[in-house]
Amino acid sequence: MTRFLAGALLLLCADLAVAQQAPAPSTVSDAARALVGVWELSNPDRDRRCTLTFKLDAAPQGRVVTLGPTCAAAFPDVRPAVAWTMGGDDALKLVDAKGVVLFELTEVESGMYETTPTYTHYFLQTLAATNKERITDDLFGDWQITRGPSRPICELTLGNTAYDPDSFVVMLKPGCDASITRFAPVAWRLDRGQFVMIGAGNQSWRFEENEANIWSRIPAARPPVLMVKP
Secondary structure (H helix, E strand, O other): OHHHHHHHHHHHHHHHHHHHHOOOOOOOOHHHHHHOEEEEEEOOOOOOEEEEEEEEEEEOOEEEEEEOOOHHHHOHHHOOOOEEEEOOOOOEEEEOOOOOEEEEEEEEEOOEEEEOOOOOOOEEEEHHHHOOOOOHHHOOEEEEEEEOOOOEEEEEEEEEEEEEOOEEEEEEOOOOOHHHHHHOEEEEEEEOOEEEEEEOOOOEEEEEEEEOOEEEEEOOOOOOEEEEOO
């Protein structure tokens, strides 16, 4: 019996040692959870803007952040950002692949962060606070499809004439890239906040608005296919 008790005690001590060595489960603050989603980064004049998507997925230097397709051109100093962290003070830090802090932002009001004084002056706002839900009247008129932010490959008009009970006509202008003419868009509509372009073969391309009047095709490609207002 004594030998049995000694063995049980040894097993219990081993279990306690393992428990002490095991890392405690990471906790996520309410402020960090509130950050999850799509946000708009802008300079104070808001003449430069792009989107950042924050996730809780682990990244080598923190948690995953992805930059919108126009961020590299609009904010070259943000381009190296690969992760975000948030400590006990709820300050948001964007870091590069080596863990170097690129920017630190603090919440100045609900749904808005501002860089601390030692960094370039930027604001970060929830996309919900900056964009109203689109209606079809917002989209009528001339648009461009670009490959990347600055290479137009097609000009088109989103008409206000009905193509069928659910969609409107699309009219291509001469000189469109072969990838567009093969798809041969004939109609468009809005579907739960996404833009849907319908081809002659009844295929469809979907776009989501990342910034005002800049829609990116989903799923994302490299380089991104964008629909922009000229």
